[in-house]
Amino acid sequence: MSSETLLYIILAGITALSLALFQYLYKSKLKSNLKYVLTTLRAISIFGILLLLINPKFESFTYFDEKPTLVVAVDNSESILYLKQDEKAREVLNALESNAEINERFDIKAYSFGKSVGTLDSLNFNERQSNLTLALKQFGExxxxxxxxxxxxxxxxxxxxxxxxxxxxxxKQPIYPLVLGDSTLHSDLSIKQLNVNRYVYLKNKFPVEIIANYSGKATINTELKIWSGNTVVFKKTLQFSASKTSEIISMAIMANSVGVKTYRVELVPLENEKNTVNNIKNFGVEVIDQKTNIALVYDRMHPDLGALKKSIESNEQRSVSILKSKELLNKINDFQLVILYQPNNSFNLILKEIKDQKINTFIIAGTTTDYELLYNTNLNLLWTITNQTENFQPELNKNYNTFIIDNLDFSNYPPLQSEFGGFKSSAPSDIILYKTVNGINTGDAMLATYEVDNMKHALLLGEGIWRWRAQSYLDTESFMDFDSFMGKLVQYLSSNKKRNRINVDYKSFYNGNDDVIITAQYFNKNFEFDNSASLSIVLKNKENKTIKEVPLLLNNGNYTVDLSGIKAGLYDFTVKHNSESVAISGSFQVLEYNVEQQFLNADISKLKTLADNSNGELYFASESELLINNLLNDNRYKTIQRSTKNIVPLIDWKYLLGLIVLSLFVEWFIRKYNGLI
Structure with missing residues (x-):
């Protein structure tokens, strides 16, 4: 309580007593001792009311002991089971959780981790990947x-x-790695890395790069083979020693037929080699007959041109040529899609040719676009432009249903510079992005698609799209999200396939440890997205003929199913509506590969570095008792006494109000009883 508040309370007491004495001793004619009782009651009432007006605050302290937290994180990946350390992990965990002194000293929080982190309910060691970095980062936060x-x-x-x-x-926390695994070094051959393009073109040779590793002291010879089915398409003799522990092998393989082609890389194992699983690695390529050629037509240079080319060509099936409009005229038939960047009068001839040839377009309009020219080209565009520019933020239309859009959040993307107003098409259009200003949706389209005369068109009102690609990298440390969005837009525009009531997004093949996730959208007869449909996928393994049916769940505007963990092999699938005769089929292949079985030993050197950098200490599984003793004896982990300060204002004290009411009532009663009222 401050000295100022204390002074107010003293003045309130003096004032209350003075007023009471003035009324009952100075002004009153009472001669009995009753006047002293009434004076006291009146002083109490006035003092209580003045206290409520002053409303002093009182502090109270609550003390409690806070134990340090002991975070126990267990690797729940398949490598623990493969190295036969699962029982040891359970023993160490049980020793920590059941130790009475540890429980008295620490508040134990147990977690398991694989690709993600979760609370430790049970250990099954079936996680197909492990991400220790993510786990430590989350614990640190x-x-x-x-x-x-x-x-x-x-x-x-x-x-x-x-x-x-x-x-x-x-x-900030010390980290104590407890090593699960063999520290003994064995001679071992392994395929450390394999680099190959996902897509290749018919009758072309595609490059393959393999990094082969050897751990051991003796000089050995082995042979690297690449199999296609039962045929060896490449082989090479390799020699390793204590001084030469790795070699990079590069070759080129001919793509002779269209479709998904799978290959097996094999290092002939050493005699008595302990782990031969990491000697074999499968890979696949999809052989396609032709590339999608896209023309990006411009009149002035802009960073958007480079960003669009990089983004679209991130998919190897697509090639972008940046051309002036005159350069395109003589070879327009070589392209499946034309992107018109800020068209002006110099685009006049090419726009007419596009209309005559019925070529799909993607128009990007900006501050130098000639909107009257576009209006006169019969592309069915009606403009409501005011010739004033503004920076507009994008807002995703979650009801867009022409093709599947992944969960890309445009809310924090930089604004694009665009004209006030928007456009309308005489043909039905679907808006992908709206324009917003200060978070308010203007109702005008920033990006939309429409179809007319067997042509597909998209229109983007705004320049500066290169900033979106840069923001995607800042958000995720990857261009993948933005490139995937652009890739799907380009795929839609460059294809003339009819729309289906069910659209499915999947890959033609998945590597063994990839997440096998299939996404679908279902539309009613008016091609409006239906979020109440019941969809399921029927999955058939072509090798063992097993069939299983799994429901698709609605997730952020798409129907999805996670098939991760299915066995390697060829699969046919059908996504169907459970009450209508609407379905779509496809096929994919899962390549055999288990990354968690590629290891022979624990990585002690990295764990030692981790412990040293965090002021912790490395222990082996047999040293769990030593770990417990050191934790108990470490002075950094002592119970801390903490206090909580509570500030209570007097106005919340209901007893004071009761005392005021009681004193006033008693005073009134005494005066009434004695005929003073």
Missing amino acids: VYANQTAPIVVLTDGNQTYGSDYSYIANGI
Whole structure:
């Protein structure tokens, strides 16, 4: 309580007493001792009312003991089971959780991790990938303001995410890796990495690069073979030694037929080699007959041109040629799609040719676009432009249903410079992005698609799309989200296939540890997205003829099913509506590969670096008792007494109000009883 508040209380007491004495001793003619009782009651009433007006605040403290948190994270990936360390992991975990002294000293929080982190309900060691970096980063954020040492039970073999060795530099907590796995080094051959393009073209040779590794001291000879079915398409003799532990092998393989082609790379194993799983790796390529050629026509240079070319060509099936309009006239038939960047008078001839040839277009309009020219080209565009520019933010239309849009969040994307107003098409159009200003949707389209005269068109009102691609990288450290969005738009525009009531998005083949996720959209007879449909996928393994049916679940505007974990092989599938005769079929292949079985030993060196950089310590599975003792004896992990200060204003104290009411009532009663009222 401040000295100022205390002074007010003293003045309130003096004032209350003075007023009471003035009324009952100075003014009153009472001669009995009753006047002293009434004076006291009146002083109490006035003082209580003045206290409520002053409303002083009182502080109270509550003390409690806070134990440090002990974070225990267990690697739940398949590599633990493959290295036969699953029982050891359970033993160490049980030793930590059941130790009475540890429970008295720490508040234990147990987690498991694979590709993601979760609370530890049970251990089954079936996670197909492990991301220790993500787990440590999340623990560092959650327990940033606490004393919380982190014990990690793992083999240190990470298969997903960035290198965890130096993640400790951004984490305040000590980390104690407990090694699960053999530290003995065995002679081992492995295929460390395989680089190959996903798409190749018929009658072309495609490059393959293989990095083969050897761990051991003796000089050995082996042979690298690449199989296509039962045929060896490439082989090479390799020699390794203690000084030469790796070799990069490059070759080119001819693509002779269209479709998905699978290959098997094999390193002939050493005699008595302990782990031969990592000697074999499968890969696949999709052989396509032709490339989609796209013309990007411009009149002035702009960063958007380079961003569009990079984005579209991130898919190897597409090629972008940046041309002036005059350059395109003589070879317009070589392209399946023409992108017109800010067309003006110089585009006059090419726009007429596009109309005559019925070529699909993607028009990008900006501050130098001639809108009257576009209006006169019979592309069915009606403009409501005011010739004033503004920066507009994009807002995704979640009801867009022409093709599947992944969960791309445009809300934090930079604005594009565009004219006030919008456009309308005489043909039905579907808006992908709306224009917004200060978070208010203007109702005008920023990006839309429409179809007319067997032609497909898209129109983007705004320049500066290169900033969107840059923002995508800032958000996710990858251009993939934006490039995928542009790729689907270009795929729609460059194809003349009729619309289906069910659209399915999937890959022709998946590597063994890829997430096998299939996405679908269902439309009613008016081609409006139906979010109440019941869809399912019938999956048939072409090798063992097994069939299973799985429902698709509605997730963020799309129907999805996660088939991750299915066995390697060829699959046919049909996505169907469960109450209508509407369905679509396809096929894909899952290549055999288990990244968690590629390791022979625990990665002790990385775990040691992790422990040293975090002021922790490395332990082996047999040293769990030593770990427990060191945790108990470490002075950094002591129970801390903390206090909570509560500030209570007097106006919340209901007893004071009761005292005021009681004193006034008693005073009134005494005066009434004695005939003073």
